[in-house]
Amino acid sequence: MDPINPWLDPAEVRHLAEQLLRPVTPTRLSAADPGFDPSFVGFTSPESVAAPAPAPAAEPEQQAPAAPPQAPPRETEAPHRKAETNLSAISESPQPPPVAPSRTRFLERIRIFRDWLAKNFHATDIFILDREGKVIFDESGHGRLHFMARNLALASRGSGNIHVKVGPASILEVIPCETPYGRIVLGSIVPEALPANHVQTITEVLIQTASPA
Amino acid sequence: MISIAISSQKGGVGKTTLSINLAHAFARAGLSTLLVDADPQGSVGLSLTRQSRLLSGFYDFLADPAIPMERLIVPTRLETFSLVAAGQASDYEAGNGSSGSHLARVRAFLRNVSARRYDICLIDTAAGLFGVTNDVIASADALILPQQAEPLGIRSVPKLLEGLNRLRIINPRLNVLGVCLTMLQQGLAVSTEAASTLRQLLPEEMLFQTAIPRDEIYIRASAKGLPVGVLEDGGGAETVFDSLRAEVQAKLGKSRHQAHIQPD
Numbered sequence: 001m002d003p004i005n006p007w008l009d010p011a012e013v014r015h016l017a018e019q020l021l022r023p024v025t026p027t028r029l030s031a032a033d034p035g036f037d038p039s040f041v042g043f044t045s046p047e048s049v050a051a052p053a054p055a056p057a058a059e060p061e062q063q064a065p066a067a068p069p070q071a072p073p074r075e076t077e078a079p080h081r082k083a084e085t086n087l088s089a090i091s092e093s094p095q096p097p098p099v100a101p102s103r104t105r106f107l108e109r110i111r112i113f114r115d116w117l118a119k120n121f122h123a124t125d126i127f128i129l130d131r132e133g134k135v136i137f138d139e140s141g142h143g144r145l146h147f148m149a150r151n152l153a154l155a156s157r158g159s160g161n162i163h164v165k166v167g168p169a170s171i172l173e174v175i176p177c178e179t180p181y182g183r184i185v186l187g188s189i190v191p192e193a194l195p196a197n198h199v200q201t202i203t204e205v206l207i208q209t210a211s212p213a
Numbered sequence: 214m215i216s217i218a219i220s221s222q223k224g225g226v227g228k229t230t231l232s233i234n235l236a237h238a239f240a241r242a243g244l245s246t247l248l249v250d251a252d253p254q255g256s257v258g259l260s261l262t263r264q265s266r267l268l269s270g271f272y273d274f275l276a277d278p279a280i281p282m283e284r285l286i287v288p289t290r291l292e293t294f295s296l297v298a299a300g301q302a303s304d305y306e307a308g309n310g311s312s313g314s315h316l317a318r319v320r321a322f323l324r325n326v327s328a329r330r331y332d333i334c335l336i337d338t339a340a341g342l343f344g345v346t347n348d349v350i351a352s353a354d355a356l357i358l359p360q361q362a363e364p365l366g367i368r369s370v371p372k373l374l375e376g377l378n379r380l381r382i383i384n385p386r387l388n389v390l391g392v393c394l395t396m397l398q399q400g401l402a403v404s405t406e407a408a409s410t411l412r413q414l415l416p417e418e419m420l421f422q423t424a425i426p427r428d429e430i431y432i433r434a435s436a437k438g439l440p441v442g443v444l445e446d447g448g449g450a451e452t453v454f455d456s457l458r459a460e461v462q463a464k465l466g467k468s469r470h471q472a473h474i475q476p477d
Contacts, residue, residue: 003364003403004410008371016374017419020381020389151379155343165317 106210110137113209121198123173123188129153131182140189149174149187163193177203179210214327215465216334217390218251218353222373224340226361227395229256230431230441231457232337234450235357237440238458240294241451244332247286249322250299251349252339257296270300275318275345282325295331316383319348342376350380355388355465362397362408362424370414390464393457394424423457 110128114137117123125140133150140146152162153176161175171193175186186206194202219232229252236248250257251271269284285297326334336353338346350356358373360366370392381387392415398404404427412420430450434441442451 004367004407007364007368008414010414013371013374013414014416016371016378017415019378020374021416021419147382151382154379155347 107137109209113206114139116205117188117202121188121190121194121202123190125187125189127187129185129187131184133185136184140187145172145187145189148172149185153183153185161194161199163190173199175199175203175206177206177210179207180212181210184210214331214334215355216323216326216336216353217355217357217461218336218338218346218349219357219359220338220342220346220350221340221359222342222369222376223361223366226340226359226366227425227431228252228340228359229337230435231357231359231393231395231425232335233257233435234440234442234454235457235461236296236333236335237291237294237442238451238454239333239335240291241442242455242458243293245293245330246295247326247329247331247334248294248296249326249334249336250297251336251345253299253345254339257298257337268298268300270298270302271322272302272345273300274322275315276302278318278321282329286329315345316348316351319345319352323352342373342380347380350377350387351383353384353387355390357390357421357461358392359395359425360392360411362394362404362411364403364407367407367411367414370411388465389419390461391419391421393421396427397424398427421457421460423453423460425453425457 114126117126125142125145127138127140127146127149128136129146129150130136133146135146138146148164149172152164152172152174155162161173163171163173166172166189169191170189171191173188173190173194177184177186184206186202219228219235221228232248236246240246248257249271253272268287269280271285274280274282274285285300286295287298288295323334336349338349340346342350356377360370377387377389392411394408394411396404397408408424428450430441430444430447434444434447434450437444441447442454444450
């Protein structure tokens with residue numbers, strides 16, 4: 001029996017190798033990236049990358065969410081009440097997200113989660129990627145942040161959250177999270193790396209937010 | 214200066230042997246060469262210097278970038294050949310830390326090396342594409358991929374290529390010089406067949422023509438703490454690495470010509 005070929009796809013290997021041989025033109029950070037400090041190293045523009053890129057959501061309101069929105073709107077008595085319960089149990093935790101109307105679309109629940117995250121953890125540029133790296137929700141407008149978050153999440157191999165300094169007082173906090181719809185990746189800019197208990201809280205609330213009622 | 218990372222997805226593929234002897238070949242050719250041990254196992258240091266367990270090194274710099282480079286660089290009897298050991302930093306698990314966490318310090322290290330006017334900096338990394346190895350690849354100018362000529366190693370190639378394509382997002386100027394077959398056993402059908410399969414799988418320019426044979430001379434060399442070319446009967450092996458060095462230089466020259474690598 002051939003000890004190699006049944007284990008791999010020759011066309012895929014060749015494609016990946018050819019992709020590596022193709023030159024990539026380095027680009028500089030532009031002034032139009034207010035989310036990044038010039039001292040940050042490591043990003044490149046999405047245009048210069050050969051690998052498929054998750055397109056940033058130009059208009060989050062019009063962005064079709066990944067898995068959850070494909071399901072019809074349903075009663076959601078649980079998610080936000082669950083979130084409220086959990087949050088109240090955490091001493092350091094701030095105000096829970098406001099109670100949403102009983103019929104709440106996925107994106108609306110995410111927005112409530114977003115407001116809670118921003119208010120209580122001073123998070124900005126919040127975005128959520130699905131398991132394919134596509135944008136579910138984005139208020140950052142920075143495709144580079146999505147690239148970095150996706151790669152960090154892949155590199156972490158399920159070992160938890162990861163953070164990278166992107167400026168003097170800016171940390172990109174990446175929290176991969178398993179939900180009933182598969183793995184999603186939460187990214188946000190925070191002033192300081194989040195402690196483990198806050199990451200745990202955020203993860204729990206995000207799972208509830210992203211879960212069907 | 215050109216920095217070249219030597220990395221592989223799988224361990225035990227002869228990465229350190231390739232790093233030591235290729236660095237030695239560059240140094241013998243008159244290029245000022247620094248060999249950096251970025252593998253927490255410290256195999257370069259263990260192979261080349263008895264003091265490796267006492268020397269400060271690469272991981273000490275990651276822990277404290279204020280350490281002067283003079284304390285890290287170890288000269289050898291060959292004037293053009295110096296090395297930096299892995300070091301004594303207590304957080305050796307840094308080798309497995311989150312990707313990106315040491316990126317700025319790895320780049321600072323390379324800037325310091327470049328300021329000392331080395332021509333070539335070869336970096337022997339830990340196996341796998343994560344942690345500090347990721348940060349080294351995300352900072353280096355070029356990359357050589359040793360690949361053991363046996364089926365299991367070659368099955369890991371798709372994962373390696375996938376990982377490298379992701380890393381090029383972070384380091385778009387990374388020049389993947391190619392895969393170098395190692396531990397090739399001409400008398401063993403499964404080894405030559407694996408080599409032949411890899412040659413069919415990859416584009417020609419992705420593979421070095423030079424392959425490193427499996428040979429007991431490498432074990433003898435590391436036992437004596439020497440590059441293989443220094444041994445009395447090391448002439449044959451020396452020729453192999455001279456040939457690899459010439460290929461690397463040709464590829465770098467071509468890349469410079471195409472302006473993919475910007476000289477300092």
